[in-house]
Amino acid sequence: MDAKTGEMSGGCPVHGGSMRGLLGRTNRDWWPDQLQLDILTQSGKSADPLGEDFDYCEAFNALDYNALKADLTALMTDSQAWWPADYGHYGPFFIRMAWHAAGTYRTGDGRGGASSGQQRFAPLNSWPDNGNLDKARRLLWPIKQKYGKHISWADLFILTGNVAIESMGGPVFGFGGGRKDVYEPETVYWGTEEQWVNEGVATRIRPDEGKALENPLAAIQMGLIYVNPEGPGGNPHDAEGMARDMRETFSRMAMNDEETVALTAGGHAFGKAHGAKPADSFGGAPESEHLALMGFGWLTDKDEIEKGHITTSGIEGAWTPNPTEWGNDYFRLLFKYEYELVQSPAGANQWQPINPDPEDMAPDARDPSKKVPTMMTTADMALKRDPEYRKISERFRDDQAALDDAFARAWFKLCHRDMGPKVRYMGPEVPSEDLIWQDPVPAGSTPSSGTVSDFKSKVLGSGLSVSELVKAAWASASTFRNSDHRGGANGARVRLAPQKDWAANDPEELSRVLSKLDELRGELSMADAIVLAGAAAIEKAAKDGGFDVSVDVTTGRGDASQEQTDAESFEPLEPFADGFRNYLKTKADVKTEDMLVDKAHLLGLSIPEMTALVGGMRALGAISKHAKHGNSIGVLTDRPGTLSNDFFVNLLSMDTEWSVIDDSGDEEFQGRCRKTGADKWTATRTDLVFGSNSQLRAIAEVFAESGGEQKFVDTFVKAWTKVMDADRADIAMAKYRG
Structure with a gap:
């Protein structure tokens, strides 16, 4: 929301002025020396070692689910010398891993989330907010190796988080499997910044400048999952801004105020934050480190690890005196004490209770005989400072059952929001209850x-x-x-x-x-x-x-x-823009043809399928009535309503020359006969791109040439059917339901 106009910032899904703006910085930009494998996936070659015929759902059905959970439970307290468990329990560490795998989801375009195991790849594996989660994934490797194809990394991340909560006495609503791994980084727009959060970058929301959080982004800064826990731009005194940032970023991830409070309190009931030393004391992120480190980054020094000198967020300390037990100590301490601003050994701003009672101090993560003060982040303090958050927090403080239920449901939503309808869930712990955010649809019947x-x-x-x-x-x-x-x-x-x-x-x-x-x-x-x-x-x-x-x-x-x-x-x-219907709500920073490609990607279309659909929709006259210069713009046929290749034939005709319609903002164009100068056709950017872009033109030429008519019709029908049936998960999953 623009602070001055009340409109969504730009009104469009993404900002920039080109495809680079649509994608933001890529892995090649961040790590120019990274080994480039793109050449091996050209011409449609798959990076999936299991092959196109691998049926993950079938493999998951053969999983010994109980044995896997037993092995995960044992791992929680099997502390390894190369990365010892805080308090002798890896549970809090794995909760953070699962949370950060799922927490990249955003409602704006549905991208992010845990569904494909993307945390294994750059840039996510090297985000500052994911510091040292490389170790969490390596701790899981022996179990992944044991169960192999029967459990994806994507499912394993979330199931491990559930087991971690259960092993510490916390409430769990259920688990649905069925997430299939990918084997290369997915193309996702994470923002335009040239720097990470810990390099002095300002928050993406700056109301004083009329700057809102850009769609479809959900995190407040590059490299964060949600918000800066120290406060907006690191300012711990901006209480109003902290609550604003939390409310906005959590809502972008489909969470309301109650879910935000429950998740924050529930997650912080466990474990500690790490800020034992200044961050520059340690190495770089995994993607930038030496080959000999084998994909490890950040902290790798054995002596420092043994001493517990670990830094991730820079904030240091536990939230509660019982960091491996579920309970209500988080809210009890939050409201029991006044808090003063202090700095961690790493120099981060955090809040410490004034004169805490000995029983309200936390054990040292490495030496349980020592006691250390608990702490709260500026984000935690927002649950006390913001009036709406405070009402919810006080209710949870006084009603443990309400907190148990709210956290369990919010955690389940966090971890499953990107999976789609419940029919896609697999496993023995899928809850029977239908939840409205799962977009329930009553079963239909097949007509004769x-x-x-x-x-x-x-x-x-x-x-x-x-x-x-x-x-x-x-x-x-x-x-x-x-x-x-x-x-x-x-x-x-x-x-x-x-x-x-x-x-x-x-x-x-x-x-x-x-x-x-x-x-x-x-x-x-x-x-x-x-x-x-x-x-x-x-x-x-x-x-x-x-x-x-x-x-x-x-x-x-x-x-x-x-x-x-x-x-x-x-x-x-x-839709802000739908190039298939030649619809554009209003001119945006991103080119309309970029938004067409983005929509085609979300629909799962290939380039030929996208091309055929655009040409076919134009020929059928199936375009928006909201075009500035009439609802026939882009049709490029004298027989609208007939499925023909006329759009491509006329678009590529050398008898026509094109010029911008003056008041269209470089969005609409007039085609005129080269010989007579008479007006022939009107078109938009998403029409002309099929003649101006060399790759798209090559495909359009196939559809336009003599003898290409049948190929065009066949491709259009195939693509149309693909879109109409894209959501039929009920059919796809029926064979796994016994």
């Missing part, structure tokens, strides 16, 4: 082929146009994000708030189309009716173009209710 055929006939005779039917189906299905498996056609949430009112969906037209489909659908669910109507329209459009195709979308979808829909959580899915 006769029912489907009759419905399609009715739709084609209803008076609804090809364009209208295709747009409604796209509006329903194209919300899907393969980052967190949210959105999609299942549930027909396009007829519910907030989706029914999104400008990109042309609400008035959509309402009329949905009303008619509801009238015609009979026993079909609305979710199936919308998708089948789109399929019928494309089949007709292809036939009109001389092609006999079958658009074989699946059926059996259910219809969600408004009560099953957390409307607020769906707001980040609203």
Whole structure:
């Protein structure tokens, strides 16, 4: 939110002025000497050693789950000399590992999170906030090696965190497996900064400058999971700013105030922070260290490790007197004492209770016979200083059962928010309760082929146009994000708030189309009716173009209710730009063609699939009515509603020259006949890029050339079906349900 205008900053998903702006700094920028393996994954070559045919869900089903949990429980107190366990228990260390694996999730684009084991790779493995978690992952290696393909690193991170909580008496709501590892860094925009958090970079929120937290980012500074625990920009006296930063960044990760308080208090009930010496006393991050360290970074000196001279956040000390036991000491101490500002041995700002009672002091992490003061961070103090956080904190202080339940549920949400619908969860500890943030959809029923055929006939005779039917189906299905498996056609949430009112969906037209489909659908669910109507329209459009195709979308979808829909959580899915429909809400810093590529990535599309869909949607006239210079912009055909390759033929024609429409802000263009100067077509950036970008042009030429018509139609239908069925996890997972 812009502090001056009240608008979301830029209104767009990401900032910058190019694809570099869309991606931010890459691993190659941060570590130019890093071994580059990209050349070996060109031409579609996979980096996955298990191969495309490996079925992780099948492998997970064969896992000895109880044996794995027993081994993890034993590991908690099996302290290793090369990295001794604080207080003789690795539980707090593994909770931090799991938290930081899951905590990168953000609602803005669904990216981040624990679902693919990305913490193993740069840049996350070398973020300052992930300091020394390289050791946590190595402690797990013998167990990962033992169970092999039956447990992914992604699942192991989260399950280990659960076992850690259980081993210290904490509450756990459940666990769902099914996260599949990747074997190379994923492309995620983490921000534009040229420096990490510990190099003096200011907070991303600066209200005095009208600067808001940039979408889709959730962390307050580069290299952090959430906020700077010392305070905004390291300022411990900015109590209001600390609460503001916490509230904003946690909400960007799908957490409300109660969940924020429960997670903060619950996580800090365990373990300690580390700031024994100045950070510059130790080495660099894993990705920058010498080969001989074998992927270790930061602290590797044996003597320092043995003494417990460990620094990660720079803050030093435990929050409670019982750092390996679940309880309510965190809130008891927070409200029992007044706190004074002190500095850790590493020079970090932190808060210490004034004149603590001996029983309220913590044991030394290496020598239990010694007692040391507890501490609170500036972020912890916000739970006492901020009025809303304080109300929740006082309630939890006085009601242990409420804290137990709130923490267990918030931890489960933190660790599973990016997994999508519950049908994707596997294992014996999946909770039976349906949670609204899982976007529940009632089970549907599969209609007969006769029912489907009759419905399609009715739709084609209803008076609804090809364009209208295709747009409604796209509006329903194209919300899907393969980052967190949210959105999609299942549930027909396009007829519910907030989706029914999104400008990109042309609400008035959509309402009329949905009303008619509801009238015609009979026993079909609305979710199936919308998708089948789109399929019928494309089949007709292809036939009109001389092609006999079958658009074989699946059926059996259910219809969600408004009560099953957390409307607020769906707001980040609203398209700011949708190049497939030629929709752009308003001009942004990021080029519209970059945003088209970003959306295609979230839909799981290949470059040819993206290209075919854009050309096909234009030919079908399935574009937004919100184009500045008319709703025919970008169509580039004299027969809209017919599935043809006209878009590519006319776009690449040497008879046309293009120029910017003066008042379009370099977004819309006029095509004129080179010979006569007469106006021919209008187009947008996301149209012309298929002629100007050499790689996209090469694909567009295949679709435009003589004999390429069938290839275009086939690619379009394949890509369309892929989008319509992208969210059918219920079908994909059915074979694992016995």
